[in-house]
Amino acid sequence: MADLMEKIVSLSKRRGFIYPSSEIYGGFSSCYDFGPLGVEMKNNIKKAWWDEMTKKHNDIVGLDASILMSPKVWKASGHLTAGFADELVECRKCHHRFRKDFIKEKCPDCGGSLTKPKKFNLMMKTFVGPVEDEASVTYLRAETCQGIYTNFKNVIQAMRLKIPFGIAQIGKAFRNEINPKDFIYRTREFEQMEMQWFCEPKKADKFFDFWLKQRLNWYYNLGIDKKNLRTYEVPKKELAHYAKRANDIEYKFPFGWEEIEGIHNRGDWDLSNHSKHSGEDLKYEDYFPHIIETSVGVDRSLFAFLCDSYTEVKGGRTKTTKAAKEIEVFLKLDKNLAPVKAAVLPLVKNKPELVKKAKQVYQMLKPHFMTQYDEVGSIGRRYRRQDEIGTIACVTIDFDSLKKNDVTIRDRDTMKQERVKIKDLVECLRKQL
Amino acid sequence: MADLMEKIVSLSKRRGFIYPSSEIYGGFSSCYDFGPLGVEMKNNIKKAWWDEMTKKHNDIVGLDASILMSPKVWKASGHLTAGFADELVECRKCHHRFRKDFIKEKCPDCGGSLTKPKKFNLMMKTFVGPVEDEASVTYLRAETCQGIYTNFKNVIQAMRLKIPFGIAQIGKAFRNEINPKDFIYRTREFEQMEMQWFCEPKKADKFFDFWLKQRLNWYYNLGIDKKNLRTYEVPKKELAHYAKRANDIEYKFPFGWEEIEGIHNRGDWDLSNHSKHSGEDLKYEDYFPHIIETSVGVDRSLFAFLCDSYTEVKGGRTKTTKAAKEIEVFLKLDKNLAPVKAAVLPLVKNKPELVKKAKQVYQMLKPHFMTQYDEVGSIGRRYRRQDEIGTIACVTIDFDSLKKNDVTIRDRDTMKQERVKIKDLVECLRKQL
Numbered sequence: 001m002a003d004l005m006e007k008i009v010s011l012s013k014r015r016g017f018i019y020p021s022s023e024i025y026g027g028f029s030s031c032y033d034f035g036p037l038g039v040e041m042k043n044n045i046k047k048a049w050w051d052e053m054t055k056k057h058n059d060i061v062g063l064d065a066s067i068l069m070s071p072k073v074w075k076a077s078g079h080l081t082a083g084f085a086d087e088l089v090e091c092r093k094c095h096h097r098f099r100k101d102f103i104k105e106k107c108p109d110c111g112g113s114l115t116k117p118k119k120f121n122l123m124m125k126t127f128v129g130p131v132e133d134e135a136s137v138t139y140l141r142a143e144t145c146q147g148i149y150t151n152f153k154n155v156i157q158a159m160r161l162k163i164p165f166g167i168a169q170i171g172k173a174f175r176n177e178i179n180p181k182d183f184i185y186r187t188r189e190f191e192q193m194e195m196q197w198f199c200e201p202k203k204a205d206k207f208f209d210f211w212l213k214q215r216l217n218w219y220y221n222l223g224i225d226k227k228n229l230r231t232y233e234v235p236k237k238e239l240a241h242y243a244k245r246a247n248d249i250e251y252k253f254p255f256g257w258e259e260i261e262g263i264h265n266r267g268d269w270d271l272s273n274h275s276k277h278s279g280e281d282l283k284y285e286d287y288f289p290h291i292i293e294t295s296v297g298v299d300r301s302l303f304a305f306l307c308d309s310y311t312e313v314k315g316g317r318t319k320t321t322k323a324a325k326e327i328e329v330f331l332k333l334d335k336n337l338a339p340v341k342a343a344v345l346p347l348v349k350n351k352p353e354l355v356k357k358a359k360q361v362y363q364m365l366k367p368h369f370m371t372q373y374d375e376v377g378s379i380g381r382r383y384r385r386q387d388e389i390g391t392i393a394c395v396t397i398d399f400d401s402l403k404k405n406d407v408t409i410r411d412r413d414t415m416k417q418e419r420v421k422i423k424d425l426v427e428c429l430r431k432q433l
Numbered sequence: 434m435a436d437l438m439e440k441i442v443s444l445s446k447r448r449g450f451i452y453p454s455s456e457i458y459g460g461f462s463s464c465y466d467f468g469p470l471g472v473e474m475k476n477n478i479k480k481a482w483w484d485e486m487t488k489k490h491n492d493i494v495g496l497d498a499s500i501l502m503s504p505k506v507w508k509a510s511g512h513l514t515a516g517f518a519d520e521l522v523e524c525r526k527c528h529h530r531f532r533k534d535f536i537k538e539k540c541p542d543c544g545g546s547l548t549k550p551k552k553f554n555l556m557m558k559t560f561v562g563p564v565e566d567e568a569s570v571t572y573l574r575a576e577t578c579q580g581i582y583t584n585f586k587n588v589i590q591a592m593r594l595k596i597p598f599g600i601a602q603i604g605k606a607f608r609n610e611i612n613p614k615d616f617i618y619r620t621r622e623f624e625q626m627e628m629q630w631f632c633e634p635k636k637a638d639k640f641f642d643f644w645l646k647q648r649l650n651w652y653y654n655l656g657i658d659k660k661n662l663r664t665y666e667v668p669k670k671e672l673a674h675y676a677k678r679a680n681d682i683e684y685k686f687p688f689g690w691e692e693i694e695g696i697h698n699r700g701d702w703d704l705s706n707h708s709k710h711s712g713e714d715l716k717y718e719d720y721f722p723h724i725i726e727t728s729v730g731v732d733r734s735l736f737a738f739l740c741d742s743y744t745e746v747k748g749g750r751t752k753t754t755k756a757a758k759e760i761e762v763f764l765k766l767d768k769n770l771a772p773v774k775a776a777v778l779p780l781v782k783n784k785p786e787l788v789k790k791a792k793q794v795y796q797m798l799k800p801h802f803m804t805q806y807d808e809v810g811s812i813g814r815r816y817r818r819q820d821e822i823g824t825i826a827c828v829t830i831d832f833d834s835l836k837k838n839d840v841t842i843r844d845r846d847t848m849k850q851e852r853v854k855i856k857d858l859v860e861c862l863r864k865q866l
Contacts, residue, residue, distance in 0.1 A: 016494075016591030022503035024583050024711040028571070029561045031501050033580055036494035036592050036600075043483075043495075050476075055800050061449075061469035062476075067605060068464050068622050070455035088563060097563035126559045126573065128462045128621060130521060130530035130611050138461070140559065140573075147466055150457050158449030159469050160809065167469075172500060172605065178563050188561060189501050278457040367488050376593070 005254040008306055009183055011329070015389050017041065017306070017339075018184060030180030030187045032299075037389055040339035040370055042191075042302055046170050048336050049193045049296065052218055053168040060166035060195065061159050065147020067172060071138045073146050074123060076277035077270065078241050084142065085119035086178050099178050124174045124188070140174035144192045145293060147171075149270045152198070152282055163284055164199040164207065170298070182255050184299040191298035198289040204244075204265055207292045212247055212263045215294050219249070219301075223334040224308050228252040232259070242269040251304040260300040266291040309333045309390060317387070317415060318380070331390030332413065338390040341369035341433050345382050347398040349375035358397040361407060361422060365395070368426055369433060387412060393429055438687040441739055442616055444762070448822050450474065450739070450772075451617060463613030463620045465732075470822055473772035473803055475624075475735055479603050481769050482626045482729065485651055486601040493599035493628065494592050498580020500605060504571045506579050507556065509710035510703065511674050517575065518552035519611050532611050557607045557621070573607035577625045578726060580604075582703045585631070585715055596717055597632040597640065603731070615688050617732040624731035631722040637677075637698055640725045645680055645696045648727050652682070652734075656767040657741050661685040665692070675702040684737040693733040699724040742766045742823060750820070750848060763845065764823030771823040774802035774866050778815050780831040782808035791830040794840060794855060798828070801859055802866060820845060826862055 012018035017038035021031035034042050053060045074080045088097040093112025100117040107114060123139040141147070148155075148167045155167055170193045180186050199207050212231065219229055234246040244267045248259040268288035275282040282288065309331040317328050331338070342365055346358035355375060362373040372391070374382050379396065386394050394410040396417075401407055407425060408417045409432075420428050445451035450471035454464035467475050486493045507513045521530040526545025533550040540547060556572040574580070581600045588600055603626045613619050632640050645664065652662055667679040677700040681692040701721035708715040715721065742764040750761050764771070775798055779791035788808060795806040805824070807815050812829065819827050827843040829850075834840055840858060841850045842865075853861050 013587070014591060016588065019584055019587050021499045021501070021580070022506055022583055023587065024707060024713040024715075025503040025505040028499075028503035029501065031499040033496065033498040033584055035496060035584065036588060039495040039497040039602075042497060051800075055803070058799075062472040063466065063468060064472040064475060065466040066454045066464040066622050068454070068462065068607075070458040070461035072458040073455055120563060124559050124561070126557045128557070128609065130553055130609065147454070150455055151452055151466055151468065154446070154452045154456065155449065155469060158447060160807075169472075174501075176561065176563065189499050274457060280457040282457075366491075367484075370488070 004307060004310065005183065007329075008254075008303075008310060011310075011388065012038070012306070030177075031189055032184050032187065037339040038302075041305075041333075041337055042298060044337045044339065045298060045302055045305070046193065048222060049218070050168065050170065053166070053195050057166070057214075059161065059164065060168050060197075061155065061161070063148055063151060063155065063167050063169045064171060065144065065151065065169065067141050067174075068126070068128065068138055069141055069146060069150070072277060073150060073274075074139055074142075076273045077146055077149075078273070079123055079139075079142055080121065084123065084241070085121050087117040088120040088178065089114040089117050091115075097178070120178075122175045122177070124176050142173055142175050143194070143295075144169050144171045144173050145194050145196055145270075145295070148194070148196045149274055149282075150278075152271060152274075153280070156284070163289055164197060164203070166195050166197040168193075168195045170194075182253070182258075184303050185253065185255075185258060187299065190300075193296040193298055195294045197292040197294075198284070199292065201268070201287065201290045204267070204290040204292060208245060208247075208263065208265050211292050211294050212249075215249060215261060215263060215296075219304075222305070222337060223332065224251070224304065228304075228308055230257065232257075240264075242266050251300075251307075253304070253307060258300075259297075260304050261294065261296040264291075264293040264295065266293055305333065305337055306331070328384055328387065330387035330412065333390035335392050335433050338392050339370065340372050340386070340389055340391045342393045342395055342429060343372045343374055343382070343386045343391050345373075345379060345394060345396045346375050347379055347396060351399075353402055354397055354399070357401060361395060361397060361425065364422075364426065365429070369429060383410065392433060395425070395429075437740060437743065438616065440762075441687075441736075441743060444743075444821065445471070445739070463610070464622055465617050465620065470772040471735075474738075474766075474770055475731060477770045477772065478731060478735055478738065479626065481655060482651070483601065483603065486599070486628050490599070490647075492594065492597065493601050493630075494588060494594070496581055496584060496588065496600050496602045497604060498577070498584065498602065500574050500607075501559070501561065501571055502574055502579060502583070505710060506583060506707075507572055507575075509706045510579055510582075511706070512556055512572075512575055513554065517556065517674070518554050520550040521553040521611065522547040522550050524548075530611070553611075555608045555610070557609050575606055575608050576627070576728075577602050577604045577606050578627050578629055578703075578728070581627070581629045582707055582715075583711075585704060586713070589717070596722055597630060597636070599628050599630040601626075601628040603627075615686070615691075617736050618686065618688075618691060620732065623733075626729040626731055628727045630725040630727075631717070632725065634701070634720065634723045637700070637723040637725060641678060641680075641696065641698050644725050644727050645682075648682060648694060648696060648729075652737075655738070655770060656765070657684070657737065661737075661741055663690065665690075673697075675699045684733075684740075686737070686740060691733075692730075693737050694727065694729040697724075697726040697728065699726055738766065738770055739764070761817055761820065763820035765846065766823035768825050768866050771825050772803065773805050773819070773822055773824045775826045775828055775862060776805045776807055776815070776819045776824050777828045778806075778812060778830070779808050780812055780829060784832075786835055787830055787832070790834060794828060794830060794858070797855075797859065798862070802862060816843065825866060828858070828862075 016035035020027040022028040091107035091112040094110040129136045232248040245265040247263045249261040250257045271282045271288045344362040346354040365371045449468035453460040455461040524540035524545040527543040562569045665681040678698040680696045682694040683690045704715045704721045777795040779787040798804045
């Protein structure tokens with residue numbers, strides 16, 4: 001589907017997954033807001049990752065560090081120096097800046113002449129405290145992991161950890177990207193899910209392979225099509241300043257194969273540099289542990305799950321004559337990721353007894369599962385509306401329901417319907433979900 | 434307890450709840466990091482609030498807007514003008530700024546003379562895009578709710594909502610507080626849980642009372658002692674620029690009664706101003722809905738829950754001779770908020786069969802509940818260690834366990850022990866938790 005990108009953007013807006021930030025003011029700087037369904041799906045992704053890391057695996061604990069940190073952290077990490085910068089040219093006339101590989105000899109904005117390329121730092125600056133001068137400058141974190149390294153000793157002590165162990169964290173990070181693009185793929189504000197695994201130096205290679213495999217399986221288990229996922233071994237000369245080895249997990253987006261997660265061997269770069277700059281000894285016993293990092297872009301992975309689950313059925317899923325010319329859309333989202341788990345639908349809305357019963361069922365399900373109630377339009381139309389957002393189970397209340405106190409449950413993927421007693425419904429859905 | 438504050442800060446650090454940010458660099462600007470137990474507890478609080486809002490109540494949907502927004506938003510909201518500023522004096526010599534009510538005639542830093550008070554804006558500035566000039570300036574959001582207002586129409590359309598309805602959001606906000614203080618109580622980076630309830634103007638007063646009561650009950654249901662919570666009707670002349678009426682929910686902290694949540698009647702301030710400034714019609718049918726806002730400080734409420742649950746028992750909880758002179762601490766946290774739900778403890782660590790069985794039980798529980806394994810020190814010492822972090826259930830494997838395939842479950846609050854078959858353990862804990 002060549003126009004998949006457009007379709008995803010449109011569905012995201014229309015159905016409440018993703019909106020441009022500050023849209024009523026014409027949008028803002030590649031920032032995006034997650035709507036009612038987007039935030040549920042994002043929370044589901046984060047929970048799936050958090051549970052995988054902190055509950056499934058042994059010896060991984062969580063952390064939630066602040067976005068604002070001491071600028072000394074960024075000096076030690078190498079982010080304030082040449083290691084974390086883009087090469088830009090500046091127009092001598094209008095002073096706009098451009099990536100040198102994107103332009104030729106003149107300023108595309110005013111035609112002025114351009115300077116030689118110089119490094120431009122990607123960190124976003126802010127001022128803390130009442131005096132807006134150099135002393136109060138700091139930066140929005142450009143990666144969440146630094147908060148893990150600065151708390152390395154704190155966490156070991158409080159949790160009585162022994163190497164190997166991991167620290168997991170989810171949070172926002174910011175980079176002043178010159179060229180944000182591709183919807184929520186490359187943005188200046190983004191969310192990361194990072195796990196830092198501290199181990200003996202000689203075991204780093206083994207754990208690199210272990211975590212790469214674990215991370216691939218996580219996507220497979222959440223339903224990503226294997227043929228849309230691949231790994232890419234980053235060549236030595238393209239490695240980030242902190243990395244000894246890096247493998248990208250790439251997803252086949254409508255705009256090509258792009259990274260959604262990085263597995264990095266950061267060696268002892270972080271702990272040894274923070275030791276040097278802070279004066280605190282961050283050794284474990286008598287050595288600096290090496291770090292294997294797994295770093296997911298939350299927005300990127302959500303985008304990949306959306307693309308991967310987007311399915312069109314020409315002629316309608318039910319193959320009725322009426323639907324013969326229609327294209328029906330459904331999101332084959334994993335049951336853990338789908339934003340809405342169940343929808344309660346009275347067969348028709350002009351029978352008060354049906355509506356009353358349906359609302360009772362809705363109230364019953366709501367505390368247990370993210371549930372929608374919908375009575376507007378034909379039942380077929382409502383099924384399609386739920387398919388389009390990936391709702392797992394449609395619970396329909398029909399005339400028989402009034403007599404038998406039961407409902408039908410329609411499965412999103414098979415469209416099979418099953419009658420279930422209302423008293424057994426919560427338990428039945430719990431099993432299914 | 435006069436020194437409760439010190440005890441909470443110390444326990445928070447020692448047991449992995451809360452650390453000063455960038456601590457190895459001497460800390461930074463009243464920023465704090467949540468450690469392994471802090472992040473679990475914070476996530477539990479957020480989940481309890483999110484479920485209350487989006488699952489228990491009807492007609493409330495979620496949202497997750499970006500931290501960076503168009504500066505036009507902040508112009509329309511009144512935050513860039515006089516409405517959101519502190520009065521500061523500046524030292525003519527060192528240019529440091531101070532709240533005028535905190536100092537006398539000379540600069541406390543260098544003794545220089547001071548200017549007359551002037552307004553200083555509390556928003557944190559940053560620069561977006563490669564050119565660091567006025568055109569690229571924006572601000573870190575000072576309140577999360579603006580993202581809700583700018584998406585008002587988007588959300589109505591996608592979710593087919595009818596008034597009254599609510600939009601709930603959890604996220605970080607930033608204010609350049611002149612005087613951050615009291616541990617995590619007043620910080621420059623903080624997290625909010627806000628719900629904006631849109632209703633007919635004539636029903637606003639009724640909903641104000643409704644939501645105030647709902648919000649108080651939320652704290653009561655999570656175990657906050659009623660005598661430590663009160664409401665405060667903010668006098669008309671002290672209202673924020675957007676508010677028609679405000680009630681603070683205050684908690685009795687060690688440093689006095691302070692706000693942890695605000696219930697505000699914002700009238701039509703937000704929607705009418707955004708309509709005016711953006712040119713988009715944000716009316717519902719033919720009127721601007723009025724907004725009742727419930728705004729919780731996540732960090733503040735976590736702090737309140739910690740203070741409220743902190744309990745000292747002189748002479749030891751078990752009243753043994755050995756403990757007679759000791760003070761034992763336990764956190765009486767609600768079972769939904771406690772960061773660790775279960776601890777698995779082999780009676781002794783030098784019997785391989787016991788340790789093996791205990792580790793099996795640990796592996797069994799871990800996927801279901803946040804569980805710790807601890808074999809270090811006497812069993813009494815380990816109980817106390819778990820009490821101190823509020824663990825609900827201690828699961829002990831003793832010699833009988835080897836024969837009978839059962840364990841004892843010790844309840845945190847009653848210290849009563851109950852024997853349960855290992856095969857029934859997950860189900861049994863699930864009921865208890």
